[in-house]
Amino acid sequence: MSGHITQGFFALVKSDPDKPPPLLKHRSSKGFILTTICVAVFTDIFLYDVQHWVSVLLAVYGAALLACAPVCGFLADRSTSRRLPLLVGLLALAGATLMLCFGHTIGVLITGRLLQGISAAIVWTVGLALLVDTVGQKEIGQVMGYISISMSVSILVAPLLGGVVYHHGGYFGVFYMAFALIMVDIILRTVMIEKKVARKWEKQDEPAIVPGPSEKAKVPTAGQPKASWLPEPDSVLHPTLSENKVNKKCAAGDGPVPEATPPPEDPATTSRSKRTSPLLNRDTIMEEPESQSESHNFQECPPGFENSSTSMATEARARPPVVVLLSSRRLLSALYCALVQSALLAAWDAVLPLRVNKLFGWESLGAGLIFLPLVLPSFVAPLVGAFSDRYGSRLPTSIGFLLATPFLILLRIVEHGGKAQVIILCVLLACLGVALTIVMTPLLAEITYILNVKEKRHPGLFGQKGAYAQAYGLFNCAFAGGMLVGPLWAGAVVEKQGWATMCLTLGILAAVSAIPAFLFTNGWIGEQWKRRKKGEAQGEA
DSSP: OHHHHHHHHHHHHSOOTTSOOTTHHHHTSHHHHHHHHHHHHHHHHHHHHHTTTTOOOHHHHHHHHHHHHHHHHHHHHHSSOSHHHHHHHHHHHHHHHHHHHHOOSHHHHHHHHHHHHHHHHHIIIIIHHHHHHHHOSTTHHHHHHHHHHHHHHHHHHHHHHHHHHHHHHHHHHHHHHHHHHHHHHHHHHHHOOOHHHHHHHHHHHSOOOOOOHHHHHHSOOTTSOOOTTSOOHHHHHOHHHHHHHHHHHHHTTOOOOOOOOOOOOOHHHHHHHHHSOGGGOTTHHHHOOSSHHHHTTTOOOOTTOTTHHHHHHHHHHHSOHHHHHHTOHHHHHHHHHHHHHHHHHHHHHHHHHHHHHHHHOOOHHHHHHTTHHHHGGGGGHHHHHHHHHHHOSHHHHHHHHHHHHHHHHHGGGOOSOSHHHHHHHHHHHHHHHHHHHHHHHHHHHHHHHHHHHHHHHSTTTTOTTOSHHHHHHHHHHHHHHHHHHHHHHHHHHHHHTOHHHHHHHHHHHHHHHHHHHHHHTTSOHHHHHHHHHHHHHHHHO
């Protein structure tokens, strides 16, 4: 039976290079790719949590994650395939699990944690970049919501299953479960086909369209003027090519770039759009410049300054993508918010189990279950992501931090044992979980929004392959930094000043973080208000 399954698997993976792969449509579908990345995220965090008790080497894991995330992003953006790095990361995870299972020396355990950190860096950079390649910008917020669910479920399930399996199956029973999960992950990552690979076969399968009599009549013959409906080849097949031609003319001093004639606007629609608040305007996600100075870059060149725009474009493209990304105030704000959100979530790992043990006498099972109210609200993440896709990330991110502030501070009142205190603690943790979910999902989508804005404003800025993996590598660094800072912060403050002071400091951190989230998410808020006032003035005129 197993032989037939193995033969079927290899027949699915290996195919005739002259024929489309089997089940191409299903293996390259959005749902299958999303499922593969969700399982990869689940596996990574599950194995981290379920093996946490083997060796407390958080610093080693975090250091590997921080160091490798930008490198993995850089290599992934220059690789011809996203699937290959994902498979390499899976091999690293399998090797790490083997070392942690059979290792008995400090050196082997450290190496295992290093490999685990490298695997996490690959999953969180290449995996998220692959999702962007697959679904595009319009659905990225909602898709990131499903990633948040996978992460939260693994955080919840791993300690519980690890404890139960260890109790009934012993030490190696835990690792048998881990290897089974890795096997499922191997199958999904191997079977998956990227969208860009599938498109090659889809184009070959498309039948040639033979024009009918009516279409033939429209095709101009030699000596006849081209009909207005027939597009220019360069502008259709290579949109950036026609823009480059215009830029070359501009650089050569052939005059300013001609402006395209806008289509006629409906007066009612125009008036409604001018009255729309910039805080809930879908267009600001893609159109809003980050600063006044940046909004003037790469614009049409006025007489006398023909070479300035082209020189600035060349200078920007000469810089490494990471430098270009880190020069963005909007991206820096998103990275800061990601670090704070991660710290606010991870801080409870160090103090909450000890707190419930002290107040309620709960052992490991109860200490694991107390995280359930904090994690369950993540199931609304796809709804939050859909909202950010429609209206942008500014409101959910800033409101999420403000909403978290009172619940963090109110956790100070959990001071003694009793059923009433248990209920209060669970309610406050659930409300805090909702607030942090509102923050997390839009931030994941904000990275994609930022890159799309830059690419739209400066075509070819990050090269042909883009810089999504590098951007998510930076995001991964910020998130990993929060995972390191949060427990250290909470543990140190509780030890020196007590539980109440710790809750107060975290509440202040959340409140302060709402300021950059409101000012810079979706672009600098000042520019949006200026555009709104300018639109109102034009409407009155």
